[in-house]
Structures are given as structure tokens and as C-alpha cells.
Amino acid sequence: MGFQEEMKRMFLRIVAGEVEPVEWEKWWNSNRLKLEENLTRGDRGRIMPALWSANYYWMTKTQGGVAYYFHAQGRPVETSGYYEEKAREEEIRDRQKAMEAYHRKTAPARRAWEEYLEKHPTESISFDWKSLLGMPPGQKPVKVFGYKNARTTEQWKECGEELKLRLKENLQAKIAPVAKEYGMKKQAPKPLCGKRTAWYSGFSLSVISGAADMRP
Secondary structure, three states, X not given: OOHHHHXXXXXXXXXXXXXXXXXXXXXXXXOHHHHHHHOOXXXXXXXXXXXXXXXXXXXXXXXXXXXXXXHHOOOOOOOOOHHHHHHHHHHHHHHHHHHHHHHHHHHHHHHHHHHHHHHOOOOOOOOOHHHHOOOOOXXXXXXXOXXXXXXXXXXXXXXXXXXXXXXXXXHXXXXXXXXXXXXXXXXXXXXXXXXXXXXXXXXXXXXXOOHHHOOO
16 A cells, blocks of 8 residues: 555544544654655645644644645545544633632632731721712703714814813712712822823823814
8 A cells, every 4th residue: 555545544534533633643743754745835734734732622623634635636525523522622621720720829819818808807888879870960951963973173172062061060070079988189180191180099080181172
């Protein structure tokens, strides 16, 4: 039996899912020179990619390359789903191992944190946040525009003014009471990347000053 016949028989076994990764790698390496003579560079790359490793994920790639090889010769073949099934099982095992390793590695830090929480119980905070929902008191009704999308400079200016008004009203009526309740102190606005920003200890609130200059 010549090498071409041996190669095709091996390929058919790959199609049927009968060759294990280690056996396939050993056969390929022992016949590398003959394979270079009988296969094109493209076929070799599809059947045995450069990053190939002895596992079932890469066997699915090899099987796909072999199927393409037969298809190009006018001999379409139906491939077995064995390698895909094994690859899914491999992926699940790898994920489980990764999670187990993660838990082992982080166990000391988690124990220290749990001990700290036991010694420092959290204090409950009562805050009537629902009273701040909805429209701020005295807010003007929503302005209805006669267009769906702003296109002209005048329309963009009009939308920008409305946006700044809503931001200011909501800042004063909703955000400021929350900041005051939690003891956050307001500081003078500071320039930051073209914005005027009111800083509170714990979080910052950005007021967009260039809204009127926005473009689509």
C-alpha cells in the first residue's frame, strides 16, 4: 500500500471520529516529509494548523480540514460529531479546573474579608429615596418640539438649552438632597476636559456645558 492510500485511510478515520488526538499527532509527525510532498500548503494549514495541540478542540479543526480536502477532490464526506462532543466536555472540565484554581488562590483573602465583616457589622441607613422620584417641584412641563431630529443650528441650540435646563433642575431637586443626606460636601466647580464639574466626596456630577454645540 502506497503512502497516498495510507493517508486517505487515515483521513477517512478522522472523518469518522476514530482517531484520538495523541495518535493523530504521532502519525502526522512521523510522516511530515511525505505529507509535504502529497498535500498543498493550504491543505496542510487547514488539516494541521500552526497552533495545533493534542486535544479535541483542535481535532475538530483537523476534521474540518480533512472534509475540505475531500470536498475539493469532488468527494464530499459526512463528518462524525464525536470530536465536537468531546471538545464541549473538555471545555466544561477546563472551566471547572479554572474555577477551582481561582477559589484556592483567593481563599485566604476571602477568609480575611469574612472575618472582618463578622467583627464590623454593617449599619442600616434609612433614607426616603422614593420621595425624590418623579419631576422636581415647580418644574416646567416638558417642551414639545415640532421636529423629531434636530438638523439646523437653531434646532440644536434650542435642544441644548432645554437639556441644560433639565440637568440643572434635576441636579438641584434630586442629586443635591441625596448628597446632603449622606454628608457630602460640595466644592467649587473645577474645569475637567472641557466640562464644569461639581465634586462631592464619594461621586461627581458632570454638567455638560457644550450641549448647545453638539453635532450629529
